[in-house]
Amino acid sequence: MIVEGRAWVFGDDINSDLLYPQAAFGLPLDEAIGYVFRANRPGWVDLVQPGDVIVGGRNFGMGSARTAGALLRRLGIAACTADSFASLFFRNGINTGLPVLACPGVTAVVEEGQRVRLDLGTGLVRNLDTGAEAQGARLPAELLETLTGGGVLASLERRGLIAPPAR
Amino acid sequence: MAAARPLTAVERILARTSGAASVRPGDIVVCAADRAVLLETLFMPNSLNWRDPLVVAAPERALIVFDHAVPAPSAAEAGAMTRARAFAERFGIEKVDVGGHGISHQIVAERGLARPGELLLCSDSHTCASGAFNCAARGVGGLELLQVVCTGGTWFVVQPTIRVELSGALPVGCEGKDAFLALAARFGSADNCNLEFTGPGVTGLSLHDRRTIATQCAEVNAEFVLFPCDDVVRNTLAALGVHEGGRPGGFTPAVADPGAEYAATWALDLSTVVPQVATPGAVVGNVIAAADAGNVQLDQCFVGSCANGHLEDFAVAAALLRGRHVATGTRLIVTPASQQVFLDAVRAGYVAEIMAAGGVVTPSTCGACFGYHMGVLGDGETCLTASTRNFKGRMGSPDAQVWLGSTRTVVASAIAGRIVDPRTVDAAAGASAAGASAAGQGARVT
Structure with a gap:
């Protein structure tokens, strides 16, 4: 699985409450996405374009179990890479179908606005503007399969374990 | 093999x-x-x-x-x-x-x-x-x-x-x-x-x-x-x-x-530990001694959550508050971790002591810990909390400041109206010295 897109670069310790503030709980998805990064980067949601990629620092997504991956996907984020992920964010990424690639050193080779290519199968991140590369962790086949299958809801639905979406 | x-x-x-x-x-x-x-x-x-x-x-x-x-x-x-x-x-x-x-x-x-x-x-x-x-x-x-x-x-x-x-x-x-x-x-x-x-x-x-x-x-x-x-x-x-x-239902410990x-x-x-607080934002990289916090005036003090909404926390709070009062301009909110904790705290007299000292005791819920209800912070407010997390915006407004500390530190600070090392309040001979001494015993719940 290969994803290319324009990078938005964030620092270390971007937490779950910045990604998905409690004020967004219970709102329809299209309203909830308006709250993403409101506290640390107001206005970002109006600038982000479908296909963009997030590049985070250490412990990206730390904190709560909030399903931030679903909000990022709805905003059009094509993938997320970071020096390291908090495991709950990483798990939620796979489970919501948001490609996530842990890549130590990625913030050293990518600046905001540059184009990057993520190869989830090999773990390689390449800065398409500078040619610089960083080697991350290859996504195991089992997780890649959940990801490409559209996440947990799609998987459970295919297996007849949950009802199709309500019309 | x-x-x-x-x-x-x-x-x-x-x-x-x-x-x-x-x-x-x-x-x-x-x-x-x-x-x-x-x-x-x-x-x-x-x-x-x-x-x-x-x-x-x-x-x-x-x-x-x-x-x-x-x-x-x-x-x-x-x-x-x-x-x-x-x-x-x-x-x-x-x-x-x-x-x-x-x-x-x-x-x-x-x-x-x-x-x-x-x-x-x-x-x-x-x-x-x-x-x-x-x-x-x-x-x-x-x-x-x-x-x-x-x-x-x-x-x-x-x-x-x-x-x-x-x-x-x-x-x-x-x-x-x-x-x-x-x-x-x-x-x-x-x-x-x-x-x-x-x-x-x-x-x-x-x-x-x-x-x-x-x-x-x-x-x-x-x-x-x-x-x-x-x-x-x-x-x-x-x-x-x-x-x-x-x-059936018997467990096997993991060793x-x-x-x-x-x-x-x-x-x-553990004997080297002193009362600590985490400054707003996160825990890692932000821990200092409570005594070194400086003059941090507090709008709200909170005791509660899965981390510190236990009966022992009520005992500590009640003991510290006995014969004392929450500072003017500061509010103390205490939320039990369960109905059972609440009931036990009522029966033990802890709830009455907290309320007599000007504290608010709420029903059991996650509530203020994640800034959802019963103790949400407004713009520009500062809170010291014994709950779980001090992220920006965690307890309400992103413009509020959330410090993290122990129940003892939070309650002592509520009395002082600013962040203090709780040992300074323990040591102070209050109006009811005998009561405070007995309270000190009661607070060492094991």
């Missing part, structure tokens, strides 16, 4: 629940959960995490707990509870409804459902609280919990384990929160490693302090957190009718094999 690889206690549980003879860091394992705990938040309108299951793998191993916003502050939460009740009814799943409710990690502790050697999953990041019972417990995403409900299990990457070796005993005036903050100050983030607590210092820690520490390990990005199963745990569970081995491989050792002498 090669000798079996010695396993850490966490690896032991992941191996058993995945049916593997052995596991090692980096492996992906699919584990059957011994218990799945569902919260009312899963059933909120527009839930990103819920679609009604057609199949429930093990209804007898599931429990639904209403905890995050109870009683319902709006029609949205009320609707979530209605949907959760219908789901519980349809599949015969036990639920903990309004009236018997509490924060899920407290409820499983009170009911003896956090059992040594078992795997417990819940869609809350502080599920690691149950690690105090030698139970491998962790937060998973809501979607994963749905998967656990339908299939009985989910996947984990086996992560390296750090051994946390405790020695000594906490000095008077210090709590589990201070021990945790001292660990975070000294060793920083666990970066998705498991933490296994061990050493002679564990024995002298009350279960209350262990539960605070286990809960807080979420703030250093720990994966699974495990305390040993010792007599403190065994006796607590035995009193609830839960016993080791043999009989590390001799020679098990640890990624690192974090050693802490």
